[in-house]
Amino acid sequence: TQSTRPQRLLGAVQKNATRGDPRSVVQAIDQFCRQKEWAMNVGDEKGCILDSVVSEVNPATVLELGTYCGYSTVRIASLLPPHAKLITLEFNPDFAAIARQVIAWAGLEDKVHLIEGASGDWIPKMTEQFGVKTFDLVFLDHWKDRYLPDTMLMEECGLLRKGSILLADNVICPGTPDYLEYVRSSPRYESQYFKSHLEYTKVEDGLEKSVFLG
Numbered sequence: 001t002q003s004t005r006p007q008r009l010l011g012a013v014q015k016n017a018t019r020g021d022p023r024s025v026v027q028a029i030d031q032f033c034r035q036k037e038w039a040m041n042v043g044d045e046k047g048c049i050l051d052s053v054v055s056e057v058n059p060a061t062v063l064e065l066g067t068y069c070g071y072s073t074v075r076i077a078s079l080l081p082p083h084a085k086l087i088t089l090e091f092n093p094d095f096a097a098i099a100r101q102v103i104a105w106a107g108l109e110d111k112v113h114l115i116e117g118a119s120g121d122w123i124p125k126m127t128e129q130f131g132v133k134t135f136d137l138v139f140l141d142h143w144k145d146r147y148l149p150d151t152m153l154m155e156e157c158g159l160l161r162k163g164s165i166l167l168a169d170n171v172i173c174p175g176t177p178d179y180l181e182y183v184r185s186s187p188r189y190e191s192q193y194f195k196s197h198l199e200y201t202k203v204e205d206g207l208e209k210s211v212f213l214g
């Protein structure tokens, strides 16, 4: 039977990356996506911006919405301090299965909690299920029409504290107009746009970093 693109991406990791070496996993995926098949990972260019924000925030608790194959999960987890926790939500079981293997190949399974389920169902359960009071950093990279409702839901559930950082992928391409309007106009956020390019292309895209002001 035909393999899927995520399966071929995992194959490239297992073939070209060194077990336990997150940077080699990231490099293997970027090489695969540049040379073989485009895939919707945040990519190397926007990935450097993601790395700098993670390093600056030095978060103890991170939430990622939309794991896909685990590329940004590996980038983020590889920069976390020893006891930090990254919770990543993915509702497609096939993608979740690939992501688990990518995360394991990088040797980061102890830092990552991959939950198979929908963000809308799981955001309200974060405190009771994982003892998370608030998130220091949230990376939004799931369906673009879910960014705004899930941000409002996180506010309602008290998961954001003064200083929590939201970092959103694809605010230009494919675009998240309602989310962008919200975080840029709300007095409860201080927003900043990091201009970049759509992964592995010359098309404009960027990340929006928004600080929750409480």
Ligand SMILES: Cc1ncnc2c1ncn2[C@@H]1O[C@H](/C=C/CNC(=O)c2cc(-c3ccc(F)cc3)cc(O)c2O)[C@@H](O)[C@H]1O
Pocket: 040, 041, 042, 065, 066, 067, 068, 069, 089, 090, 091, 092, 095, 117, 118, 119, 120, 141, 142, 143, 144, 146, 169, 170, 173, 174, 198, 199
């Ligand atoms: C509510 C809920 N709960 C849990 N998991 C959820 C969830 N909603 C989605 N997911 C999961 O997250 C990923 C989905 C990511 C969506 N990302 C994009 O659509 C995307 C697209 C492009 C793109 C740009 C130009 C083009 F021409 C074509 C595509 C680039 C990107 O970077 C993207 O992120 C995927 O793994 C999906 O199962």
Ligand SMILES: [Mg+2]
Pocket: 040, 041, 042, 141, 169, 170
């Ligand atoms: Mg994206």
